[in-house]
Amino acid sequence: MTVDSLREYLGALESCGDLHRIDEPVSWNLEASAVTLLLNEADGDVPLFEDVDTARLVGDPYRGSQRRPWDRIALGLGLPRDLSYEEYYESVIDRLKDPIEPRIVSHDDAPCKRRIQTGEDVDLLDYPWPYIHAGDGGRYSNLHTLIAPDPDSEWVDWSYHRSMIHDSETSSVLLLAGEQTPNLYYYKYERRDEPMPVAIAVGVEPAVQYTSVMWIPTGRNEAEYAGGLKREPVDLVPCETNELMVPASAELVIEGEILPNERRDEGPFGDYFGYMHGPRRSMPLFRVTGITSREDPIIPFCVEGTGVGETENATSSMEVGCVGPDATLGLRTAGFDVQCIAPWKSTPRTVYVISTETTDPSYLHDMANFIFTTWGMLHVDFFVFVDADVDPLDQRAVIEALALHADPDADFHQFGVETMPKVPLNIYQTPTEKGDIQTGTSKAKTAKAYIDATSAGDADPDDRFRDDSADIDRRYRARRILERAGVETGDLPFAETEADR
Amino acid sequence: MTALRDHLDWLRETDTTVDVTEPVHWDGTVEAVAAEATRHGCPVVRFTETSGIARLVSGVYGGPDQFFSDDRDPWDRIAGALGHPPDGSYVDLIDRLARWEPASIDERPDAEPDATRCDGADLYDLGLPTTREGVPLVSLGVIAAEVDGETTWAPIAGRGRRSTELRLSVPRPFAEWCPPRTDVSVLLGVSAPVLIAALQAWTQGQPTPDAPALAAGLSDLQLATIDGRTVPAEAEVRVDGRLSGIDPKDADRTATWEIGQETTTVAVETTGIATREQPTIPFAPFDEPLADDVHLACLVEAAKLFRRVNNYWGVSPVRWIQIPVEGRLGLCIVSSEILYAGFEWQLANTLFSFSDLFDKVLVVDEQADPTDLARALDDMWVKAHPANDWVFSESHASSAAAPEYRDEDAGSRLYINATWDPRWDEEYIAPRVTMETAFSESVLASLADRWDELGLDEAVRPDRLDGDD
Numbered sequence: 001m002t003v004d005s006l007r008e009y010l011g012a013l014e015s016c017g018d019l020h021r022i023d024e025p026v027s028w029n030l031e032a033s034a035v036t037l038l039l040n041e042a043d044g045d046v047p048l049f050e051d052v053d054t055a056r057l058v059g060d061p062y063r064g065s066q067r068r069p070w071d072r073i074a075l076g077l078g079l080p081r082d083l084s085y086e087e088y089y090e091s092v093i094d095r096l097k098d099p100i101e102p103r104i105v106s107h108d109d110a111p112c113k114r115r116i117q118t119g120e121d122v123d124l125l126d127y128p129w130p131y132i133h134a135g136d137g138g139r140y141s142n143l144h145t146l147i148a149p150d151p152d153s154e155w156v157d158w159s160y161h162r163s164m165i166h167d168s169e170t171s172s173v174l175l176l177a178g179e180q181t182p183n184l185y186y187y188k189y190e191r192r193d194e195p196m197p198v199a200i201a202v203g204v205e206p207a208v209q210y211t212s213v214m215w216i217p218t219g220r221n222e223a224e225y226a227g228g229l230k231r232e233p234v235d236l237v238p239c240e241t242n243e244l245m246v247p248a249s250a251e252l253v254i255e256g257e258i259l260p261n262e263r264r265d266e267g268p269f270g271d272y273f274g275y276m277h278g279p280r281r282s283m284p285l286f287r288v289t290g291i292t293s294r295e296d297p298i299i300p301f302c303v304e305g306t307g308v309g310e311t312e313n314a315t316s317s318m319e320v321g322c323v324g325p326d327a328t329l330g331l332r333t334a335g336f337d338v339q340c341i342a343p344w345k346s347t348p349r350t351v352y353v354i355s356t357e358t359t360d361p362s363y364l365h366d367m368a369n370f371i372f373t374t375w376g377m378l379h380v381d382f383f384v385f386v387d388a389d390v391d392p393l394d395q396r397a398v399i400e401a402l403a404l405h406a407d408p409d410a411d412f413h414q415f416g417v418e419t420m421p422k423v424p425l426n427i428y429q430t431p432t433e434k435g436d437i438q439t440g441t442s443k444a445k446t447a448k449a450y451i452d453a454t455s456a457g458d459a460d461p462d463d464r465f466r467d468d469s470a471d472i473d474r475r476y477r478a479r480r481i482l483e484r485a486g487v488e489t490g491d492l493p494f495a496e497t498e499a500d501r
Numbered sequence: 502m503t504a505l506r507d508h509l510d511w512l513r514e515t516d517t518t519v520d521v522t523e524p525v526h527w528d529g530t531v532e533a534v535a536a537e538a539t540r541h542g543c544p545v546v547r548f549t550e551t552s553g554i555a556r557l558v559s560g561v562y563g564g565p566d567q568f569f570s571d572d573r574d575p576w577d578r579i580a581g582a583l584g585h586p587p588d589g590s591y592v593d594l595i596d597r598l599a600r601w602e603p604a605s606i607d608e609r610p611d612a613e614p615d616a617t618r619c620d621g622a623d624l625y626d627l628g629l630p631t632t633r634e635g636v637p638l639v640s641l642g643v644i645a646a647e648v649d650g651e652t653t654w655a656p657i658a659g660r661g662r663r664s665t666e667l668r669l670s671v672p673r674p675f676a677e678w679c680p681p682r683t684d685v686s687v688l689l690g691v692s693a694p695v696l697i698a699a700l701q702a703w704t705q706g707q708p709t710p711d712a713p714a715l716a717a718g719l720s721d722l723q724l725a726t727i728d729g730r731t732v733p734a735e736a737e738v739r740v741d742g743r744l745s746g747i748d749p750k751d752a753d754r755t756a757t758w759e760i761g762q763e764t765t766t767v768a769v770e771t772t773g774i775a776t777r778e779q780p781t782i783p784f785a786p787f788d789e790p791l792a793d794d795v796h797l798a799c800l801v802e803a804a805k806l807f808r809r810v811n812n813y814w815g816v817s818p819v820r821w822i823q824i825p826v827e828g829r830l831g832l833c834i835v836s837s838e839i840l841y842a843g844f845e846w847q848l849a850n851t852l853f854s855f856s857d858l859f860d861k862v863l864v865v866d867e868q869a870d871p872t873d874l875a876r877a878l879d880d881m882w883v884k885a886h887p888a889n890d891w892v893f894s895e896s897h898a899s900s901a902a903a904p905e906y907r908d909e910d911a912g913s914r915l916y917i918n919a920t921w922d923p924r925w926d927e928e929y930i931a932p933r934v935t936m937e938t939a940f941s942e943s944v945l946a947s948l949a950d951r952w953d954e955l956g957l958d959e960a961v962r963p964d965r966l967d968g969d970d
Contacts, residue, residue, distance in 0.1 A: 020960035042961040045959075274933060276932050308876065310875045344882065347879045396568055400827060400829055402832070403830075404904050407907065408894075428884055446887060447888035449891065459907050
């Protein structure tokens with residue numbers, strides 16, 4: 001089954017009993033996010049707020065459970081929800097390796113064109129953008145696809161930089177130099193003193209949303225990857241006020257341009273680290289030129305800062321379900337022998353775990369060097385390498401590897417101290433260190449580190465997890481005995497990690 | 502009363518046991534099933550169809566890891582076995598273990614041992630769990646010996662060699678305390694206070710034979726006397742015998758408590774076996790993550806450190822210490838007020854001085870929740886500056902015992918400072934995103950008022966919540 005829109009996805013959630021419709025009026029002013037945070041913490045249903053002024057809101061629609069963060073991502077791709085993480089990863093990787101060209105549709109066939117506002121009719125404040133945390137600098141759209149073109153080629157980048165609403169026609173966009181779209185803005189458009197045409201597609205179909213959080217290589221057609229993920233073409237339709245193509249299934253599309261050398265306040269914001277970070281800083285100004293939408297649009301949002309510790313949110317689940325398989329494919333394509341790369345489940349974006357058969361120190365160094373200079377440059381501070389038979393999503397096993405196999409003398413590697421670029425969002429930096437400079441990077445350089453927590457080099461090489469076939473057979477028989485005794489193995493961690501060994 | 506039987510009743514009442522009712526006595530199957538259950542956070546497993554006199558049970562002092570379950574903590578079963586209140590906190594638990602207050606046993610009435618002699622029974626008749634080769638295994642027990650009128654209990658781990666001989670690893674100081682050919686009792690199926698007291702007495706750096714008094718300080722233990730030796734009356738199985746040989750070399754490790762210990766293997770020639778009616782023997786599968794012996798060792802070490810650091814500077818800044826079972830003794834987490842700039846360095850290195858098990862310490866703020874390991878580790882990744890707050894010592898520190906990358910060589914230690922710098926202005930301190938910080942009281946009050954209207958009872962999916970929420 002393919003899922004062609006956010007609405008279809010929510011319907012699928014409802015069929016699974018995972019959607020909670022709230023018909024009572026709910027305020028965008030902290031109330032919707034408070035309910036969402038509550039349900040995130042409780043691993044509850046996904047809340048769909050049916051009556052929020054002029055539109056609807058849905059809180060953290062892709063949030064999974066911490067044991068299986070990929071389940072709802074899988075649902076959005078029409079994949080079974082009971083896949084092991086290995087099956088899920090390989091399914092997504094297979095789809096990413098087989099892109100499908102998008103299809104251009106007419107206005108009449110584009111649901112996002114049911115309502116069209118341009119010129120003086122445009123009013124961002126017609127929509128109930130949520131005020132998410134007390135202390136935020138403003139109201140945000142933070143679960144969308146930002147579409148921006150390279151001025152020198154046909155390439156169009158999809159990303160999901162958050163945007164803080166300022167008034168009826170402007171917002172500020174968090175653009176941190178080093179990422180693809182910010183680089184286009186800072187180092188091409190702004191240097192040429194040209195506005196960057198932009199569309200922010202809100203409430204896109206799942207495959208588009210997932211592609212937006214992946215690091216698709218420069219020059220590639222992101223819509224093709226979304227089609228690959230979906231196994232059907234993604235429908236695109238032209239914008240009203242610029243030449244960009246946008247996903248026709250979007251709930252709402254904000255068209256406009258990010259102006260050169262114009263800045264507005266952005267933040268503070270309760271960020272993915274789990275902390276409110278500040279200070280308020282200047283970010284590029286987005287000026288709206290048009291808004292198109294479905295009737296009664298649904299605006300998704302993420303209560304950032306809740307996807308840490310034992311709680312998931314849309315961002316943290318998409319890290320596992322989207323970025324993990326994408327990064328695994330990326331490393332394999334680059335020639336590295338990785339079993340799996342996965343984010344640390346309770347700390348999105350800052351630390352990743354990589355399981356690999358090849359544990360030669362220089363090999364690990366080269367891999368870390370490759371990652372830190374490419375997609376892992378800005379947000380990722382740490383990589384942890386573990387043996388191929390350690391499940392990177394099993395935090396207990398990874399902590400054990402860190403504790404018992406990572407030698408402080410030999411296995412902690414920093415790429416210099418105060419050497420590397422870093423987003424200015426880190427809470428370990430003082431406001432002074434974060435700076436407030438035009439290019440949106442941190443004033444202070446920082447360090448990147450990788451940790452070799454493989455058993456290679458141990459004084460007494462560890463073979464605890466290297467079961468031979470007889471061991472595996474014994475363990476299989478043991479599990480069957482437990483099942484016959486009434487143990488619900490499907491509810492326990494070995495169900496998805498070892499069932500198919 | 503905290504006898505094993507009472508503990509098992511409590512576990513059954515709290516729905517944390519399953520019964521394996523099919524025969525499982527061949528080829529180390531019991532051990533394999535227990536290992537699988539332990540590794541994956543299963544309930545306590547009772548094996549009711551075994552080959553011998555005793556029933557076997559695994560996981561009575563174990564538990565799931567902290568990432569797996571948000572409604573159960575790894576130490577819950579031990580806390581229950583100590584009679585700790587169900588709503589008692591982790592801090593209360595380690596504080597209780599840290600008190601280390603021996604209670605005199607001289608005035609305690611001498612009870613009759615619950616175990617009675619099984620004439621003609623030998624070690625094989627007991628039906629202990631076995632290796633794949635059929636060798637009986639011994640774990641989660643103590644050895645009792647009496648010297649000059651004083652009885653001690655020490656931890657053991659080992660195996661049966663013949664039908665009448667046990668070869669047991671014991672702490673070397675115990676073996677040195679015991680003269681050759683001392684009469685001893687090996688006690689299996691004992692309560693948690695007995696196991697904990699034996700560990701505290703012989704594995705905490707300052708050996709003392711005072712284990713029975715330490716156990717008495719932890720619980721209202723019933724004591725009995727066997728040939729002059731004081732033993733816990735409630736032991737499920739007692740194997741009496743005599744030390745028949747000592748091999749001073751360290752044996753292959755078979756229990757977590759042996760890590761960092763000098764051990765000796767002693768042979769015990771058995772002279773008789775006593776059991777309770779329908780005895781139950783708890784055991785821990787060898788070298789498994791989350792096995793009972795890992796839990797016991799981690800908790801006892803954490804309590805020792807809690808006691809020592811909070812009695813060292815005249816003030817008690819440390820809120821809690823954890824040796825997380827997930828790290829298998831290789832990592833220590835300490836939550837503390839940072840009294841002054843640099844205190845985190847002092848604290849971490851004090852812990853390194855007091856324990857030779859680990860070489861990694863994570864320092865978190867005093868507000869950190871000891872029941873939220875995921876959040877503590879989150880702070881390690883996001884709050885500690887990767888260049889400034891991951892602090893490595895020079896490379897001549899003694900090697901830690903738990904990690905597997907060094908034998909005897911010296912090396913570096915690492916502590917990670919995930920606390921706010923006390924030199925920072927308050928305005929630099931980023932507040933956490935929580936219900937309480939992200940929303941005003943009026944928003945929360947409104948949410949409570951509208952709870953039914955918004956249908957939140959149904960949406961929070963109570964089946965996924967623990968009772969406290």
